[in-house]
Amino acid sequence: MTSNVSEADGTTGTSEADRALGYEQARDELIEVVRRLEAGGTTLEESLALWERGEELAKVCRRWLDGARARLDAALAEDEDGTGGGDKGAGA
Template sequence: MSEPTAPDPSELSYEQARDELVTIVQRLETGGTTLEESLTLWERGEALAEACQRWLDGARARLDPAQEAKGSKDAT
């Protein structure tokens, strides 16, 4: 029986991607996986980290204009 395919990281919420990334890091830190499993986990972790960064970049892109608008209101 094969393992179910993990969802594409781009389809996950920030929290889902972050939580899965934490789990992967813990598994890699504790060891006990084969080289092939470690490489697969590492690749998945990289994809999850990229997805998290896209979420954070998107949030920053939304916050920066709001903060600039607030700053210009406060200066008047």
């Protein structure tokens, strides 16, 4: 099934506009989607649309967080290898 491959790289059903969203924007919109779902009062169709939007926003947030973790891991690996900035003047 090809959709599993796409899901693994975080691109399934994610639009260009969603990929351009910053983490904070996606998080804030996701919070609003959850509030609306929890408040109720929407039709089944509206609830499903909100749920789907929430899933897409969660993917955007996950992609940002995964990228941040990768950058942090790379910076830590550089530090361990002695190629990072480290403590300048620590021995002075």
